[in-house]
Amino acid sequence: MKPLTDFEKYVIEQKGTERPFSGEYVNHDAKGQYLCKKCLAPLYKSEHKFNAHCGWPAFDDEIPGAVKRTIDADGQRVEITCFQCGGHLGHVFEGEQLTPKNVRHCVNSVSMIFQAAPDSTTNLSISEFATFGAGCFWCVEAIFAALKGVIKVQSGYAGGEARHANYDSVCSGRTGHAEVVHIEFDPSMISYDELLEVLFKSHDPTTLNQQGNDKGTQYRSVIFTHNAEQILKANQMIEQLQQARIWPNPIVTEISAFENFYPAESYHDDYFAKHGEQPYCQMVVKPKVDKFKKLFADKLK
Template identity: 65%
Template sequence: MRQLNEFERFVIEQKGTERPFSGEYYQHSAKGVYCCRKCDAPLYLSEHKFNAHCGWPAFDDEIPGAVNRHPDADGRRVEIVCSHCGGHLGHVFEGELLTPKNVRHCVNSVSLHFKPLEEEQAGEPMAKATLGGGCFWCLEAVFKELKGVHSVISGYAGGTEADAEYKRVCSGHTGHAEVVQLSFNPDEISFETLLEVFFQIHDPTSLNRQGNDVGPQYRSVIFIHDEQQAQSANAMITRLNEAKLWDRPIVTQVSAFDGFYPAEDYHRDYFAHHGEQPYCAIVVRPKVDKFRAQFAALRRR
């Protein structure tokens, strides 16, 4: 059994609850297994996780036999515990229609310990890039084709509210931008190469719009994760402006990364699943075709 600190004991052994939006796994999106913090028993797979915008990690399934359910003393909720050690995880809810499985395990981050996939454990270098350039369906479809990019997740970043949800973001009132977050191997593809593709597949001179998509959520923005990314982004913008590739100056923002909110599940792989939908056919497909023509050497084989 793992030695627990005071707060971990409060949640896991005394059935407490962590504050919403405060847990380390609320926005977590890596691939792997979520285990019990106390006994290390596997509980959930990363593919079970979804963004319920509730303030805590949410899962719509569990590893068979890993989780037990008990009615709360008040009879209004159902508690979930680790079947191996009995540690408190959170509560389970049904009938909310948030995913096709219609189940939400609402779990305290502090009750969990995450183990990444073996290839990531083996020491393969991975880095993050977070980019906004209009509708995230377009960016996701292109970046998924790049060699060295291991995952592309559509979502929201750069806002002033403590959470992000599609309709509120589309109102323009939350300050978030639609973005994609990339997990990439810098030994296979550089951050500078990602930026080269980024600047070719959207209009970086258009303020708060891309085509008919208008609003601050569609702004051109690079959320930098470290000082090297900041230097690379600013240097590239300077070079592109000097080259006068566009009639107007670049308005792309370079901002410090301050959090990422994965988009709702129905946005995932949107172009792959809805390629014949009018927006995809008219807006997304031309961007994908342009990428394939200009960056053939960078594509997955």
């Protein structure tokens, strides 16, 4: 998972509280669902949210089994935490008559991540998206671009902030960005599970912040998930691979909710296809691509 900031740790792990009216979700009304910031478990749906004018996001219901209630030590209030990871969310109140359900979950914005619902009025395509980091994006792009069912692969940056989204700054390893590929695919031709299978067979997910001689957080193994189903599938895949003991060391692949993708500079597009004779491509990219084509011959275009 993406590491928590000091303030996020203060609220989520030390049971702190953000200032009223300071959180990004206080007046948020988009359609989708709210996930736990720490473990990405789904907590609330947008239809549960209402404006309580209290200074914090308010919900009058929860996704079944997502939230745990515990009476505070002083016996005055009821704390709510993420059932999956125990992260502090806020407190729950009853009897205020604010909605017909007569319940208010008062939640810190910083304890959550919002996952937008697909817009049926604008997203008429059958395609879906996957975003992976597995080392140098020249290698990863060349591998996924060869798959049947993959419509487009774009190299770029994710995990950091917009002002650092350029090759020179990302190469410093200090921006928070990872080199990633943003994949548009047709789920009727290739499934997300199959894309995950390719991802894990095309790089070493047990080396922290490193692929071969490429070292730094920008080369970390990471899956940026676009919805709750992808979170579930990615976690299931990692658990299955761990149990199979394919690698002697544990998998360190990070799973983070997708927030933003910043396309790389245009000269990175189809880099291996255009510059395959360069030394790095010959020594690093080509062996990986050749190995991949042997493993997945039945999935190639």
